Amino acid sequence: MELDELKLAWRSLDRHLVRRDAFDLARYRERRARSVRAHLWPLVAGQILQFIAGAAIMWLAVGFWSAQLDEPHRVVSGVLLQAWGLMFAVCAGQELALVCRIDVAAPVLEIQRALVRLRAWRLRVAPLFGYSGCIAWVPLVLVGFDAGLGVDLVRQAPGAVGVLVLSGALGVVAWWGILKWLRRPRRAGLARAMDEGSTGRHLRRALAELDELARFEQG
Numbered sequence: 001m002e003l004d005e006l007k008l009a010w011r012s013l014d015r016h017l018v019r020r021d022a023f024d025l026a027r028y029r030e031r032r033a034r035s036v037r038a039h040l041w042p043l044v045a046g047q048i049l050q051f052i053a054g055a056a057i058m059w060l061a062v063g064f065w066s067a068q069l070d071e072p073h074r075v076v077s078g079v080l081l082q083a084w085g086l087m088f089a090v091c092a093g094q095e096l097a098l099v100c101r102i103d104v105a106a107p108v109l110e111i112q113r114a115l116v117r118l119r120a121w122r123l124r125v126a127p128l129f130g131y132s133g134c135i136a137w138v139p140l141v142l143v144g145f146d147a148g149l150g151v152d153l154v155r156q157a158p159g160a161v162g163v164l165v166l167s168g169a170l171g172v173v174a175w176w177g178i179l180k181w182l183r184r185p186r187r188a189g190l191a192r193a194m195d196e197g198s199t200g201r202h203l204r205r206a207l208a209e210l211d212e213l214a215r216f217e218q219g
Contacts, residue, residue, distance in 0.1 A: 064077075066078075
């Protein structure tokens with residue numbers, strides 16, 4: 001074989017290998033994209049359910065307090081419960097918007113940035129859910145007893161209501177103390193574990209899939 005023929009064969013082989021590498025990368029990227037999409041669907045389903053739950057809570061709360069405007073304590077309980085439902089719905093809507101903006105066909109870095117924004121959002125609202133959970137159960141109990149059993153705890157058992165309110169206040173203080181305690185450097189491991197829990201395993205797995213894809217593309 002002459003030198004020119006050898007060079008031509010080498011170039012042809014090189015082009016074939018480049019095309020093969022590009023094909024393998026495209027197939028690998030497609031599999032990873034499908035996996036990322038599969039991990040995001042449970043987040044979408046969960047937020048849809050949360051939005052529905054928030055809307056249902058608001059609907060029930062508005063129906064409760066709007067029919068009893070002459071009873072201030074019932075209005076307060078209903079409005080607080082409505083605010084809790086509104087928080088549920090708004091947070092779910094925001095997270096759904098962040099997920100819907102993720103284009104799994106985009107470059108890896110762009111998808112990673114979108115997932116990081118989603119993770120940052122979840123970490124930002126996690127303390128809010130903690131604080132609200134400490135106090136939201138109080139109006140939930142009051143409205144539940146009143147609307148479901150016809151028992152006005154504020155009038156019939158004011159002492160029990162006082163205990164409920166005190167418990168809620170103590171829960172808020174305790175939650176604040178836990179968050180402050182976790183900020184200490186010696187609690188970094190616990191803080192990371194809490195952040196991982198707030199992030200959620202599906203989002204963590206989606207980020208891991210993209211990290212693996214990025215390493216494959218760079219390797």
